[in-house]
Amino acid sequence: MTEEANTSGWDAIDAAVGELYEDQEPLHYGTAIPYMLGGPDPLNGISVYKVDTPIPHWHFITYGFSELYEKESEDLEHSGYGFEMTFRLTRSEGESTPPSWALNLLQNVGRYVFTSGNVFHAGDYMDANGPICLGSDTLLTALSFIEDPDLTAISTPNGTVKFIQMVGITGPELETMQTWNTRGLLAAFVEFMPKYVTDLMRNSYLDIPSVIQAVERGIEEEGSSTAFLFIQQLAWTSPRKRILQKNVPAELQIGAKQAQIIGKILRSRFSKGAPLSLIGSGVNITFEAGVTPSFSEDGNQIKVVVHEQAVLELAANLRPVEQTFEIASLPGILFRIARTEITDQDGHVIETIG
Incomplete structure (x- = not known):
């Protein structure tokens, strides 16, 4: 007999997502060769759920920023890097599988974290130095990060795990986050971006009167949170x-x-x-x-x-x-x-x- 592998960290994520999507079987994209054995992809896998409300979209959830199996780090409070990444992307009618570029983007973010050791928190942002979907004419050239609106932090046998949602933004929106703050700007967007679903084809929200007012008021009252x-x-x-x-x-x-x-x-x-x-x-x-x-x-x-x-x-x-x-x-x-x-x-x- 062989001892069963300890998948307690993975199981805890499955349980949290299972409460949200119940019996829906996700599309799961695993990694053929583990990163530690020289494989190119640092994340063990990405599950994708088909969501219809508030607008049709794909909900991506990563497995690999946290400790999915045995506890290895000395940090008993957090599991691995302490988070898993999520991403919501608009889904067109009749689209049966999520676009591969979004899977690659999440793996690229994983490579950045694993290589640099820099950990993402809600309220962070990152310049992608080009379209987040390579080869497209999207205006979204940067990323911001916020708590996933449906997945709260969980406790696992390996420590806590937060679910941080990645949100595509334009260059001018990135600059506004830097001169004000990410949370404030995304809150001003949420009326037009329900659940912070990324839409590659959208225009900037900075021309909307309610957003302009929120930005002007926020900068005047709070200044920049970029220390x-x-x-x-x-x-x-x-x-x-x-x-x-x-x-x-x-x-x-x-x-x-x-x-x-x-x-x-x-x-x-x-x-x-x-x-x-x-x-x-x-x-x-x-x-x-x-x-x-x-x-x-x-x-x-x-x-x-x-x-x-x-x-x-x-x-x-x-x-x-x-x-x-x-x-x-x-x-x-x-x-x-x-x-x-x-x-x-x-x-x-x-x-x-x-």
Whole structure:
């Protein structure tokens, strides 16, 4: 006799979803070769349910971000990464199987998490740097994350598991989330996006009067919830490294793609007296409100103190154009906007900004 495999984590997810869909048998897409044995797909499987209300859609549920079998991590409170991902996508009449691109997208998000160790929480967002459905003309080029409206957190023998729903959004909607917050904007969308069902063919919701009012009120009352931004093209050169040159300022470099949104978020954060940290490879630059603009260095931790005039001047100059500039209200720093090259999965440049 052989001992039965422990599938308690998997079974707990099945039980939670079973309460929602009762006797419906899902379409399940498993992984042929396990990731730990060199397979390309990190998730063990994805189940997809056919849903008719409030609008016809597919409901995808992942298996693999949490611990599905034996407990392996030392974190007794959470199972694996502590969540499973869900995704709701509009379903056309007569569509009998879900589109494969959505399955691939979930596996790609899985690869990002497994490779980087960065865990998604409700309220997060991510720029996809292109259409979420490759090769389509959809306006949805980013992802946001919120609690699944039908699946609450569960307790399993391996720890708790939350169900985080992935929602497709446009580029301008991503920027609005960054200058306000994800929860607020999605709440303003829900009247037009029931249960946060992603529709590839939709236009931006930012032109709808009720959404415009919600955004303006939210930014004014709450400011931006974005306390930090991960910046790929972030660099800081200390003036001490140019000791042979006189009166040379420090240099702060950022990429053209993120230049403008940094200015917008900085203004929104400053209006509420909140700091903003830019996090790059080996450097962390934090902007804080103060009376006298200045900067200080502590290893790779850089603190830049700004006042209202400095924020206004900086935001006005942070544009997606390759350039260098200095501002009178924040002396001692040369700002460099570097050209950004966006590449596809094969490393080919598909867009240049700046």
